[in-house]
Amino acid sequence: MEKGKLLDLYYQMVLIRRLEESGAELYQAGKISGFMHLYIGQEAVSTGLIAARQPQDRVITAYRDHGVALNCGIPANQVMAELMGKVTGVSQGRGGSMHMADVTKNFWGGHAIVGAHLPLAAGLALGDKYAGRDGVTICMFGEGATNIGYFHEALNLSKVWELPVLWVCENNIYGMGTTVGRASAVSEIQQKAEGYGMAHERVDGMDVLAVYEAALKAIKMVRSGSGPRMLEIMTYRFRGHSMGDPERYRKQEEVKKWEELDPIGVFHAYLIGNKKATVKVLEEIEARAKAEVQNAIEFAEASPEPGLDTLFDNIYVEEV
Amino acid sequence: MARITMREAISQAMWEEMERDPNVFIIGEEVGVWGGSYAVTKGFYDHFGGERVRDTPIAEAAIIGAAIGSAMTGLRPIAELMTINFAFSSMDHIVNEAAKLHYMFGGQFVLPLVIRAVGGGGRQLGATHSQTPDAVFAHFPGLTVVSPGTPADAKGLLKAAIRSNDPVLFIENATLYQVRGEVPEGDYIVPLGKSTIQRPGKDVTIVTYSKGLEISMKAAEELSKDGIEAEIVDLRSLRPLDMGPVIESFKKTNRAVVVEEGWRSFGVGAEISSRIYEQAFDYVDAPVVRVAQKEVPLPYNRTLEQSALPQPADVVAAVREVL
Numbered sequence: 002m003e004k005g006k007l008l009d010l011y012y013q014m015v016l017i018r019r020l021e022e023s024g025a026e027l028y029q030a031g032k033i034s035g036f037m038h039l040y041i042g043q044e045a046v047s048t049g050l051i052a053a054r055q056p057q058d059r060v061i062t063a064y065r066d067h068g069v070a071l072n073c074g075i076p077a078n079q080v081m082a083e084l085m086g087k088v089t090g091v092s093q094g095r096g097g098s099m100h101m102a103d104v105t106k107n108f109w110g111g112h113a114i115v116g117a118h119l120p121l122a123a124g125l126a127l128g129d130k131y132a133g134r135d136g137v138t139i140c141m142f143g144e145g146a147t148n149i150g151y152f153h154e155a156l157n158l159s160k161v162w163e164l165p166v167l168w169v170c171e172n173n174i175y176g177m178g179t180t181v182g183r184a185s186a187v188s189e190i191q192q193k194a195e196g197y198g199m200a201h202e203r204v205d206g207m208d209v210l211a212v213y214e215a216a217l218k219a220i221k222m223v224r225s226g227s228g229p230r231m232l233e234i235m236t237y238r239f240r241g242h243s244m245g246d247p248e249r250y251r252k253q254e255e256v257k258k259w260e261e262l263d264p265i266g267v268f269h270a271y272l273i274g275n276k277k278a279t280v281k282v283l284e285e286i287e288a289r290a291k292a293e294v295q296n297a298i299e300f301a302e303a304s305p306e307p308g309l310d311t312l313f314d315n316i317y318v319e320e321v
Numbered sequence: 322m323a324r325i326t327m328r329e330a331i332s333q334a335m336w337e338e339m340e341r342d343p344n345v346f347i348i349g350e351e352v353g354v355w356g357g358s359y360a361v362t363k364g365f366y367d368h369f370g371g372e373r374v375r376d377t378p379i380a381e382a383a384i385i386g387a388a389i390g391s392a393m394t395g396l397r398p399i400a401e402l403m404t405i406n407f408a409f410s411s412m413d414h415i416v417n418e419a420a421k422l423h424y425m426f427g428g429q430f431v432l433p434l435v436i437r438a439v440g441g442g443g444r445q446l447g448a449t450h451s452q453t454p455d456a457v458f459a460h461f462p463g464l465t466v467v468s469p470g471t472p473a474d475a476k477g478l479l480k481a482a483i484r485s486n487d488p489v490l491f492i493e494n495a496t497l498y499q500v501r502g503e504v505p506e507g508d509y510i511v512p513l514g515k516s517t518i519q520r521p522g523k524d525v526t527i528v529t530y531s532k533g534l535e536i537s538m539k540a541a542e543e544l545s546k547d548g549i550e551a552e553i554v555d556l557r558s559l560r561p562l563d564m565g566p567v568i569e570s571f572k573k574t575n576r577a578v579v580v581e582e583g584w585r586s587f588g589v590g591a592e593i594s595s596r597i598y599e600q601a602f603d604y605v606d607a608p609v610v611r612v613a614q615k616e617v618p619l620p621y622n623r624t625l626e627q628s629a630l631p632q633p634a635d636v637v638a639a640v641r642e643v644l
Contacts, residue, residue, distance in 0.1 A: 093427030102426045109393065110426060114417050120383045121418065124390015131346070131372065131396060151413075154383035161378060315428035316462050318486035 002210070007277050008286060010052055010209050014044040014265050015290040017068040020077055023294050024067070024084055028244050032302075033084045036113075037098040040068035042239035045264035046171050047072045049212025050139065050234075053220055057136040059129075061109040061122050063143060064099035065238075073108035075101065077297035087304035094307045095315075116146040119155035119168075126164035126229075137223045139216075141169045144190050144233075145176025156197045159229040167216075167223050168194070168231040171206065177242045178250035194231040206236030207262040210271070237262070322505055328498040330472035331437075332361050334479035335399060337507070339369055342397060345483055346373040348388050349401030349437075358403050359439060359498060381410035385436065389418050389488075392434040397483060405440035405492060406450050408458075419488040420463030434488040435479070441494035441532055441582060442630055448618035451626075453583035455531075456592070458490050459559035465513055466559040468492040470534030472502040474557055477511025485513060494532040494582070514561035518570065522552035525640050526570040528593050529580040530556040533612075533631070537580050540636035551640060559589060567593065568600050575606035576643040580636055585613035607643040612636050 021041050027033045040047075043065070051060060051072040062069045070080050075091050083090025083101055091101050092111075102110035109125060112118035122140035129136040146152055147170060159166045170190045174181055182188045194201035200222070204215040212234060219232055237259040241248050272278040325333070339345045346369075347353075347362060353376040356363035366374045377384050381402060388400035402408050408415060415436065422430040442451035459466045465487050469475040475493070482489035519534060520541055527537045534555050541551040552570045556562065571577050577597055579590035590611030597609055615629040 091427075092425065092429070095427050096425050100425050102429055104429045109430075110422075112418075114413060117382075117386070117413055117418060120386020120414065121390035121393070123383065124387035124392070125394055126390075127387055128391045128394025128396050131391065132394070151382050151386065154378070154380040155386065157378060158380065158383040158387060162375075315424045317465070318423060318428075318431055 002213070004277055006052070007272060008282070010048055010213070011268055011272060011283065012286050012290060013048045013072055014209065014268065015287050016077065016293060017044045017048070017071055018265060019290050019294045020071065020080065020297065021067060023298060025240070025244070027084070027298070033098070034086070035097045036064070036243050037084070038065040038243045039238070039240040040065050042259065042263070043171060043173060043206065043236045044068055045209035045212055045268070046206045046234050046236050047141065049209040050141070050169060050216045053213050053216035054137070054139060056107065057134065058220065059107050059109055059125050059136060059138045060141070061118050061125065061138065062111065062141040063115065063118065063146065064111070064113040065143070066099065066101050066111040069141065070101040070103070070108060070111070073103065074106045075103050075108065077293050078300040081297035082301040082304050085301045085304070086306070087301055088307040089300070089304040116142065116149035116151035118142070119146070119151050120158070122166055123155045123159045123164055126159065126166040127162065130164055135224055136165065137220050138166045139169060139220070140166055141171055143176060144170055144172040144174070144181050145184060147190050147193055148185055156194070156199065156229070160197045160199055163228040165223050166229040167219050168229060170231065170233045171236055172233055173236045173238045175238070175242065175250065189233070191231060191233040199228070199230050201231040201233065203233045203235065206234035207264045207267055209264055209268050322503045324501050325472055325504050326498060327469070327472040327475050327500050328359065328361055330476040330504045331479055331493065332363070333504070334476045334483070335362070336365070338480060338483045339373065344395065345397045345399065346375065347399045347401065348375045348377060349384055350377055350379055350403050352376060352401050357401070359495060362401070381407050382414055385411035385414040386418070388434055388436070389414060389422070389432060392432040393422070393430050397433045399435045399437060399483065402436060402438040404450055405438035405454060406452050408438055415458065415464070415490070416461050420461045423487070424463060431486050432488045433486045435482045435491055436488070437491045437493065439493045439495050441496055442614070442619045442626060443496050445621055445623055445626060447621045451619040453581070453614065455492055455559055456583055456588045459589070463488070464560060465489040466492065467513055467557060468494070468531040468559065469557060470497070470519070470531050470555050472500065473504045473509070474511050476504050477509045478513065478557060480508070481510050481513050489513065492531065497532060497535065500535065511557070514558045514563055516554055516556050516558070516563040516566045518552060518566055519555045520551065520553040522550035522574070524549050524574060525551050525643060526567065526574045526577040527551050527553045527580060527636065527640070528556065528567050528577060529553065530559070532582045533580040536631055536633050537636055539633035540640065543633065543637050544640055549640065549644065562592070564596050564600060567597065571597055571601050572604045575604050577609045578612060578636060578639040578643060579609060580612045580631060582614055582631060584616055585611050586616060588613055610639040610642050612639050
């Protein structure tokens with residue numbers, strides 16, 4: 002990968018981290034409400050994955066979607082404004098943290114019912130196949146979603162119809178507070194792809210380049226018409242499931258152990274160690290990300306609330 | 322104008338729309354090779370091919386979910402649920418996705434989707450296959466819910482539904498498939514969300530739709546023998562609900578009976594009678610009476626089942642009560 006692109010990946014991961022750290026503070030300050038799920042610790046997954054897509058490839062994910070939104074190219078301003086429920090938010094303040102999307106960026110949401118977006122992903126891919134387009138639908142979901150029926154219905158349908166979907170399981174080990182071993186008959190989620198005759202691979206999700214390389218290969222295979230396949234990307238969230246998580250289900254030592262594998266730290270060491278960047282360059286990138294987040298906060302705070310006269314907008318396309 | 326069955330009218334509407342627009346396609350269980358479990362899509366597979374008449378696994382969440390996803394890309398799927406009772410297996414996708422995606426993302430997603438579902442009792446299928454849960458779906462803003470009572474409306478409403486850019490739940494009643502009526506040929510459109518007078522009268526207003534229309538028509542004939550002329554308003558759409566013709570009729574007759582096949586509690590009749598009181602209280606000469614299904618899971622035994630379903634005699638009795 003060329004140097005500029007490597008630095009872009011670093012910038013994206015730092016941007017996500019800084020935006021969410023600020024988001025957590027704003028949540029505590031009462032400026033963000035509702036359910037908010039942080040992606041901190043998992044940044045390498047969507048950053049590597051989405052860097053490997055072509056513009057015609059669709060991305061759809063679950064409710065832990067801020068990082069995915071940023072990686073799909075949604076400006077930090079619009080993400081932060083949506084978190085604050087402002088009309089300038091990417092979903093005009095109607096969706097909140099869990100429901101961000103931007104069709105112009107080929108990002109199809111942000112879906113908050115566990116597993117329910119997997120059948121939608123099959124439909125998105127069907128749309129491309131039906132129209133003869135060569136787009137790949139990249140569908141992200143947590144390992145917890147693989148225990149619900151939607152997962153199985155969607156994977157089965159995608160294989161029966163050979164739909165161009167890349168199924169991406171972000172295995173962060175916990176479905177809320179329940180470990181994968183307590184919730185799933187098999188802890189190695191990629192085994193579930195076997196039941197649907199699908200190729201699969203397990204990837205280190207704390208290494209953005211490993212994710213990128215695996216995604217590049219997998220997307221290429223799906224685009225070539227070889228049918229759907231699955232990546233299981235091993236990762237870990239450093240923060241709680243959502244903002245209201247007492248974290249009684251895990252020990253701080255465990256979190257600390259994983260924090261040593263911090264994907265930003267790992268990538269920082271790689272860039273320095275392989276002489277792809279100097280500490281100074283990376284510091285500049287970090288400062289730039291911080292400034293963008295600060296700017297986004299100011300933008301969001303200055304943005305207007307949606308007008309009460311717009312309450313009923315967009316329930317239907319056509320007024321009847 | 323040809324006199325055809327409701328089954329033929331529905332089939333004709335889909336056939337014409339598929340000929341007109343290559344983005345219209347059918348997705349569902351046994352819609353293709355089998356020809357439709359109720360033979361509504363007979364001949365479609367041979368004519369339009371498997372890409373446009375897509376047989377699915379028995380997996381309702383996948384059917385509705387994939388239909389939604391494909392609609393988001395600009396296709397115009399007609400998803401068939403073999404019976405509306407199976408809609409509960411895809412309830413999440415109908416009410417949490419289809420009904421909300423346009424609104425929740427600030428109008429970005431457009432879902433030109435039709436879900437056809439067959440409902441109704443009276444065929445001795447037992448409690449799980451005989452329900453009329455129309456009111457449940459009509460509860461959700463974001464859905465359009467229509468249910469025709471005549472072959473002409475079936476064709477016109479279905480064509481309107483297919484051309485609509487919003488998700489439409491199109492509820493058919495299996496015992497009406499053989500009902501015949503005059504149906505205009507070619508491009509015949511009945512606008513969504515418009516009630517209509519199916520029988521003019523002056524003495525009492527009967528508000529109904531779908532199977533209730535057939536029951537009410539029979540009751541009206543009986544009443545006519547005694548010189549009572551019932552005016553029948555067919556809602557055709559439950560959401561959006563067009564109260565215009567209902568209120569207009571009620572202001573003339575001052576008495577109303579609401580007839581539905583579903584259960585009474587929290588049902589269509591509850592909604593209609595409330596709105597009559599809200600919108601025409603000064604015109605009320607008698608309490609509105611509801612005719613509905615008895616509050617029981619429908620039994621298999623024919624006598625028991627029929628006793629639980631609303632009959633023309635129940636409507637006649639209700640009219641006499643309000644007069």
